[in-house]
Amino acid sequence: MLEPLLGSINRERVLLFLYSRDEGYAREIARYFKTDLSQIQKQLERLEIGNIVFSKTSGKTRIYSLNPRYPFLNEVQALLEKVLLFYSSDERYTLTHPRKRPRRKGKP
Amino acid sequence: MKRMDEMSLGELAAYICTHLSKNDIHCVLSGGACVSIYTDNRYESLDLDFIENMASKRKKIVSVLSKIGFMEENRYFIHPDTKYFIEFPAGPLAIGKEPVREPNIITFETGELRLLSPTDSVKDRLAAFYHWND
Numbered sequence: 001m002l003e004p005l006l007g008s009i010n011r012e013r014v015l016l017f018l019y020s021r022d023e024g025y026a027r028e029i030a031r032y033f034k035t036d037l038s039q040i041q042k043q044l045e046r047l048e049i050g051n052i053v054f055s056k057t058s059g060k061t062r063i064y065s066l067n068p069r070y071p072f073l074n075e076v077q078a079l080l081e082k083v084l085l086f087y088s089s090d091e092r093y094t095l096t097h098p099r100k101r102p103r104r105k106g107k108p
Numbered sequence: 109m110k111r112m113d114e115m116s117l118g119e120l121a122a123y124i125c126t127h128l129s130k131n132d133i134h135c136v137l138s139g140g141a142c143v144s145i146y147t148d149n150r151y152e153s154l155d156l157d158f159i160e161n162m163a164s165k166r167k168k169i170v171s172v173l174s175k176i177g178f179m180e181e182n183r184y185f186i187h188p189d190t191k192y193f194i195e196f197p198a199g200p201l202a203i204g205k206e207p208v209r210e211p212n213i214i215t216f217e218t219g220e221l222r223l224l225s226p227t228d229s230v231k232d233r234l235a236a237f238y239h240w241n242d
Binding site: 051068 | 179202
């Protein structure tokens with residue numbers, strides 16, 4: 001939806017994911033959108049250079065969030081909120097309600 | 109003119125800032141380097157974060173800085189005669205959500221430095237600590 005504005009569908013996906021879940025890592029985002037990991041990594045890197053997202057490490061994983069110090073954060077969030085309104089309720093639910101508890105070991 | 113390896117952080121920053129300004133690249137020093145300058149290096153920072161509100165083309169910055177011996181390495185600019193390095197973080201220059209209207213100006217013998225005021229500098233560092241644990 002914001003591809004014409006942002007110039008990349010994967011940039012939109014990254015922003016939407018981080019907005020909906022507060023944080024995320026590249027493989028998780030790529031897996032969710034069933035897209036190429038390197039493309040997601042590239043967008044995260046560009047957004048970090050632009051100060052729109054920031055990262056911290058947890059073990060070997062680099063975890064990204066929207067940068068609370070970005071001066072246009074409120075405006076970007078308002079835009080992403082509006083984009084979410086155009087998603088179906090199912091899509092919105094799976095994006096905003098990730099399964100946190102791991103599936104029990106041995107469960108089919 | 110002092111040799112670059114004899115310049116303090118403030119003198120070097122002023123020299124760079126003036127050189128950039130003469131070439132129509134108008135930027136303001138931000139981040140830890142301001143704290144170093146205001147605390148007489150009791151807090152040491154090696155990176156000079158210059159922020160432009162209207163970003164110049166990278167090619168132009170590379171060309172202008174190469175005239176004073178700074179070479180681009182990844183996102184940074186390094187010089188063989190100094191341990192300090194330059195970065196141009198993305199703008200705009202802001203503290204929190206508000207633009208910085210009036211940067212401070214300090215004159216050194218090497219040039220004029222535009223930088224965050226002491227108050228804005230403290231706010232900037234507090235925000236970095238609060239939001240990034242930095």
